[in-house]
Amino acid sequence: MSKRQVIVLWIIALVLAGSYFAVQASAGKGYQNQTARSRGDKLLGDFRKEVEQVAGIEVREGEASVRLAKKDGKWVVADRDDYPANDNNVKDLLRTVAEVEVTQGIEADPSLAPRFGMDPEAGDEEERGTELVLRNDAGTELARLTLGKNLEGASDPMSPFGGGGSSGRFVRNHADDSGVYVTSELFPTLNTDPTRWLDSQFLQVEKVKTVSVSEPGKPGTTAWTVTRDDETGDFELEGKKDNEQLDTTALNPLKNLFSYARFEDVVPADEAGDAWNSDQQRQALIETFEGFKYTVTFGPEKVDPKEDEDPEAMPTETGYLMTIAVEAEIPAERKVEEGESEEDAKTKQEAFETRKKELEEKLANTKKLEGRTFKVTKYTVDPLLKDRTGLIKAAPPAATTPPVGGPLAPGASATPNRPRVQAVTPPIAIPPLPTPEDDEAPEE
Numbered sequence: 415m416s417k418r419q420v421i422v423l424w425i426i427a428l429v430l431a432g433s434y435f436a437v438q439a440s441a442g443k444g445y446q447n448q449t450a451r452s453r454g455d456k457l458l459g460d461f462r463k464e465v466e467q468v469a470g471i472e473v474r475e476g477e478a479s480v481r482l483a484k485k486d487g488k489w490v491v492a493d494r495d496d497y498p499a500n501d502n503n504v505k506d507l508l509r510t511v512a513e514v515e516v517t518q519g520i521e522a523d524p525s526l527a528p529r530f531g532m533d534p535e536a537g538d539e540e541e542r543g544t545e546l547v548l549r550n551d552a553g554t555e556l557a558r559l560t561l562g563k564n565l566e567g568a569s570d571p572m573s574p575f576g577g578g579g580s581s582g583r584f585v586r587n588h589a590d591d592s593g594v595y596v597t598s599e600l601f602p603t604l605n606t607d608p609t610r611w612l613d614s615q616f617l618q619v620e621k622v623k624t625v626s627v628s629e630p631g632k633p634g635t636t637a638w639t640v641t642r643d644d645e646t647g648d649f650e651l652e653g654k655k656d657n658e659q660l661d662t663t664a665l666n667p668l669k670n671l672f673s674y675a676r677f678e679d680v681v682p683a684d685e686a687g688d689a690w691n692s693d694q695q696r697q698a699l700i701e702t703f704e705g706f707k708y709t710v711t712f713g714p715e716k717v718d719p720k721e722d723e724d725p726e727a728m729p730t731e732t733g734y735l736m737t738i739a740v741e742a743e744i745p746a747e748r749k750v751e752e753g754e755s756e757e758d759a760k761t762k763q764e765a766f767e768t769r770k771k772e773l774e775e776k777l778a779n780t781k782k783l784e785g786r787t788f789k790v791t792k793y794t795v796d797p798l799l800k801d802r803t804g805l806i807k808a809a810p811p812a813a814t815t816p817p818v819g820g821p822l823a824p825g826a827s828a829t830p831n832r833p834r835v836q837a838v839t840p841p842i843a844i845p846p847l848p849t850p851e852d853d854e855a856p857e858e
């Protein structure tokens with residue numbers, strides 16, 4: 415190879431190498447992330463110092479919204495007359511917001527947010543996004559986030575369902591205009607429905623002794639009363655007649671009445687008066703073996719017919735509203751039994767003190783329900799909706815004998831008490847068969 419050819423090859427190699435490094439440099443500049451936060455950074459920076467100052471939370475999706483507030487150290491749902499909020503749910507949300515990290519930064523001007531599902535004016539709810547605003551006691555905004563669409567993961571060819579599910583969510587931090595971020599947190603519990611934030615603790619009745627229910631619209635009357643002598647016994651209906659038999663399938667549910675009750679919603683005070691009809695309200699007085707006395711007023715929710723409702727469509731089940739009042743006489747001291755040993759007395763006293771504390775806490779928690787109107791399902795109050803006849807078994811129809819000459823039941827005899835008449839035919843004499851001797855007799 416000549417010297418000139420070697421020089422040419424070196425020149426070509428240098429040109430190619432220069433081109434390679436130029437392309438790499440250009441590519442590096444094109445993909446360089448210019449957002450304020452990079453992968454692994456906290457979305458809100460060092461927000462953990464400020465999270466303790468949060469005293470107001472607002473979640474908004476289009477026209478729907480919910481407001482939470484911190485009062486006297488407790489979180490409440492402002493849209494439900496400051497009803498206690500689920501404290502754990504609120505704390506989990508604030509902890510997530512403070513700890514959530516960026517998995518990807520995308521350079522995008524705030525005007526491009528609708529492309530990521532963050533357009534509050536969009537007609538499609540899925541395109542509006544969810545806005546989260548955190549404020550302090552003075553109402554000063556501490557943070558504002560807008561959560562957009564979920565980032566769909568790569569499909570799994572080995573999966574029978576095809577798609578790979580959501581791997582993250584687009585989020586905009588309004589204090590950071592450098593771009594839109596992707597986080598691995600999907601914020602599935604963030605919701606504008608106030609009922610999702612309410613504390614679920616509700617009425618829990620134990621060891622029912624007596625139940626008395628009024629007539630509809632007449633809280634001072636008594637439709638029926640049932641009572642029992644001990645916790646394991648069956649209910650007896652007051653005023654039961656000797657020929658009446660109780661229906662245990664109707665009475666047994668009263669033993670666990672409101673033991674596992676749940677409510678659907680809390681009706682704001684300014685709406686409660688028009689939410690049900692007073693002429694359909696009933697009142698139940700419930701007494702327990704541990705000295706608790708509950709007064710529960712309940713009735714069907716008023717439902718306004720919808721103009722566009724299909725008259726042939728199956729009607730939806732009507733919800734029920736209820737209010738609660740409670741009082742209790744909790745013994746301050748245990749009754750000492752005769753002949754107790756020192757060890758037995760100590761064990762029983764400890765059990766008494768433990769139960770006494772539980773009952774006092776139960777009374778205090780139930781007192782918090784007073785003055786509120788709750789929406790419940792029909793199933794919750796169904797054992798109380800029966801009238802007195804619903805607690806009695808239907809008597810079997812009595813057997814009757816049709817009168818003489820009257821209409822007959824199918825298969826009945828017209829003369830059932832007469833003896834059977836039998837037809838008897840008198841015997842007939844049959845002449846004997848001729849013998850051989852008779853055949854050989856001489857003719858005369």
